[in-house]
Amino acid sequence: MDRETLKVFVEAAAAEATSKIAAAEDAYAFFDAHFRPEGRWRFGEVYLGALHLDGVQFFHAVAPEIEGLDHSDLEDANGVKLVRELLEATAAGGGYVEYRWPNPEVEGDEDTGSPKVSYGVPVTIGNLELSFGAGIYPPVAAADVLNRGNLQQFVERVAEALSAHASDQESAYTFLDANFRSEGEWRHGEVYVFLLSEEGVNFFQAPDRDWEGTDTSGILDLNGVRLFDGILAAALGGGGFTEYLWDNPEIEGDEETGSPKLAYVVPVIIGDTPMILGSGVYPEPPVP
DSSP states (O other): OOHHHHHHHHHHHHHHHHHHOOSGGGHHHHHHHHTSSSBTTBBTTBOEEEEETTSBEEEESSOGGGTTOBOTTOBOTTOOBHHHHHHHHHHTTOEEEEEEEOOTTSTTOTTTOEEEEEEEEEEEETTEEEEEEEEEOOOOOGGGOOSHHHHHHHHHHHHHHHHHHOSSHHHHHHHHHHHSSSSBTTBBTTBOEEEEETTSBEEEETTOGGGTTOBOTTOBOTTSOBHHHHHHHHHHTTSEEEEEEEOOTTSTTOTTTOEEEEEEEEEEEETTEEEEEEEEEOOSOOOO
């Protein structure tokens, strides 16, 4: 599930194909027999595909119904011409393409997609020239959080990182303070990490140290709803979402009404102390 392993996987599959297919007319049958079934060359959302160099789909391991269709103008949610870029990478001898695409395993990313990276290489079998490749959904960073599913992935990834670096509260704070305050992998704009006690005391707040050490259990959102009630219930349930209204710094004029905000929290154990780790996102983009 990383870029280098993806490259090795695609190159190994390409070598398998070119070494074992005798003629162009045998290519599709070989792909169909070896690359479509779950197993060595397909696992979940990691699968192989092949395009003619004009963008027409020659083979697709999970969606045979799109074979024969011209995808040369296919775009992601941000307008990235992913097939054209993949063909350009192939023409250069092989390369990566980054884009967003709906992940069947992620809730709520149908419109925004989830971050995906594909790697393609040129394959020639007789007179058949193809762009041959596969893609993965890489680990989600703060900048990738645009929907519910990506938010959940991000928080669960933070929990894993924190567990690996925190044996007690002191080491947890040191790790968070050093890695989660600045813009980068773990913080992007209004997507940041917070850590609370089960009593509602703020232990770590990435953008604002002044919150740390304060009791947040009685804070109300702009509808008069106690924020911590939803956070605690979601955490005690093993992890979940909570929704509320909050002032979005990127939206002018919502100071009184607030904007819809979505948080995802999970229970964590820091040393011997149960705590609540979370992050939030404003799911509705600001109106220009």
